Amino acid sequence: MAPTTCFNCKEARAVVIRPKNRHKLCRSCFIEIFETEVHETITSSKLFFPGERIAIGASGGKDSTVLAAVLKTLNERYNYGLELILLSIDEGIRGYRDDSLETVKRNAVQYDMPLTIVGYGELYGWTMDQVVEQVGKKGNCTYCGVFRRQALDRGAERLDIKHVVTGHNADDVAETVMMNLLRGDLPRLSRGTSIITESGASDTKRSKPLKYAYEKEIVLYAHHRQLDYFSTECIYSPEAFRGSARTLIKDLEKIRPSSILDIVKSGEDMAALVPGQAPGGKSCKSSAPAAGAAEEETGGCGSQNGRSSGGEMAAMEQQLASNDGAESRETEIKMPKKGKVSVGKKIKTQTLQHCERCGYISSQPICKACNLLDGLNRNRPKTAIEVGMEDEEGSSTLMRQMEHVQLTNS
Numbered sequence: 001m002a003p004t005t006c007f008n009c010k011e012a013r014a015v016v017i018r019p020k021n022r023h024k025l026c027r028s029c030f031i032e033i034f035e036t037e038v039h040e041t042i043t044s045s046k047l048f049f050p051g052e053r054i055a056i057g058a059s060g061g062k063d064s065t066v067l068a069a070v071l072k073t074l075n076e077r078y079n080y081g082l083e084l085i086l087l088s089i090d091e092g093i094r095g096y097r098d099d100s101l102e103t104v105k106r107n108a109v110q111y112d113m114p115l116t117i118v119g120y121g122e123l124y125g126w127t128m129d130q131v132v133e134q135v136g137k138k139g140n141c142t143y144c145g146v147f148r149r150q151a152l153d154r155g156a157e158r159l160d161i162k163h164v165v166t167g168h169n170a171d172d173v174a175e176t177v178m179m180n181l182l183r184g185d186l187p188r189l190s191r192g193t194s195i196i197t198e199s200g201a202s203d204t205k206r207s208k209p210l211k212y213a214y215e216k217e218i219v220l221y222a223h224h225r226q227l228d229y230f231s232t233e234c235i236y237s238p239e240a241f242r243g244s245a246r247t248l249i250k251d252l253e254k255i256r257p258s259s260i261l262d263i264v265k266s267g268e269d270m271a272a273l274v275p276g277q278a279p280g281g282k283s284c285k286s287s288a289p290a291a292g293a294a295e296e297e298t299g300g301c302g303s304q305n306g307r308s309s310g311g312e313m314a315a316m317e318q319q320l321a322s323n324d325g326a327e328s329r330e331t332e333i334k335m336p337k338k339g340k341v342s343v344g345k346k347i348k349t350q351t352l353q354h355c356e357r358c359g360y361i362s363s364q365p366i367c368k369a370c371n372l373l374d375g376l377n378r379n380r381p382k383t384a385i386e387v388g389m390e391d392e393e394g395s396s397t398l399m400r401q402m403e404h405v406q407l408t409n410s
């Protein structure tokens with residue numbers, strides 16, 4: 001059978017089917033379309049301004065690696081005029097983060113971007129290896145998530161940067177929406193849905209340029225551009241509430257493939273019910289970026305993202321690698337359309353203040369990180385704070401299984 005030609009260029013062999021429109025695309029058209037969609041997200045949300053210095057939260061994983069690669073490409077292609085800097089947090093996890101940081105160091109050379117690494121050890125006096133030694137594996141992500149949030153902010157402060165971008169994708173946002181829907185936590189749902197999150201007291205904002213990119217597409221993009229990224233899961237990675245939300249979404253997706261972006265869209269609509277939210281999830285100026293909540297908005301560790309739930313990431317990568325030699329195979333992906341935004345009634349939000357100890361933004365006199373450190377330092381970790389389920393879910397990302405379909409001649 002003759003190979004199927006690309007729907008877009010009508011010349012090259014198609015290697016990808018986008019479930020969004022069933023278009024069969026060649027490698028270069030897929031890459032260009034992916035990049036163009038991220039560009040549209042950036043411009044429609046007015047994410048950047050010329051001359052802006054941007055810290056890319058770089059974990060070495062696929063999402064932040066793709067983010068760095070795409071931002072570099074778009075910055076050059078469209079003359080954004082951005083100064084791009086890689087900012088990595090070293091949680092102090094031997095055999096995991098030290099290896100992924102080696103990937104980030106290579107990325108820094110590959111993309112010609114400066115790299116700053118900030119460690120938990122220097123910031124808090126505790127590495128995650130030490131925390132786990134004290135508190136055990138269960139619940140360790142609570143500490144890691146709260147600490148990371150602050151570490152990214154402090155790293156940005158050191159660099160005198162006011163804008164941190166992270167590799168959160170549509171799947172991550174959909175999971176956050178689902179989790180907060182199940183909890184009935186509209187303010188947190190709103191913050192997690194916004195493409196930009198700002199705090200009333202800090203001039204550092206966060207944004208998610210990949211907010212509308214399916215994780216499947218991110219993996220495909222990394223694969224077809226042969227990006228250098230790290231795909232091993234965290235050795236402390238747990239299963240938790242986010243995993244359940246993910247499973248639920250995956251089940252929904254089987255019945256209704258557009259579910260991921262539909263959930264994102266619904267989250268944006270619900271966010272409009274919260275005071276101070278811009279329609280369309282464009283920007284969220286939160287009055288209460290409690291550490292755990294904020295962590296959930298901006299994500300976590302690039303580790304507890306579902307790789308622990310069955311190695312989907314590894315399976316997908318293996319499949320992609322084998323596809324390289326399989327002329328008759330393609331990968332199907334889908335990105336549904338955006339919809340309208342509704343407006344509704346106001347709800348109560350928390351009051352913002354600064355931690356009396358460290359000055360970090362907190363809804364309590366002492367921030368969660370300081371409370372956690374108190375507990376650790378007193379050898380009473382479990383009495384630290386009332387961190388809810390949400391704090392254990394600070395990060396996200398699970399690799400969704402890709403759909404590989406057999407192309408037939410069209």
Ligand SMILES: Nc1ncnc2c1ncn2[C@@H]1O[C@H](COP(=O)(O)OP(=O)(O)OP(=O)(O)O)[C@@H](O)[C@H]1O
Nearest residue numbers: 057061062063064089167299300301302395396397
């Ligand atoms: N150690 C870290 N240092 C810097 N940024 C980080 C770190 N961990 C996570 N991030 C940022 O938070 C985003 C979301 O993290 P998450 O835990 O969801 O991992 P992920 O989706 O697997 O991302 P990635 O594939 O980039 O690791 C990452 O894309 C990255 O921008």
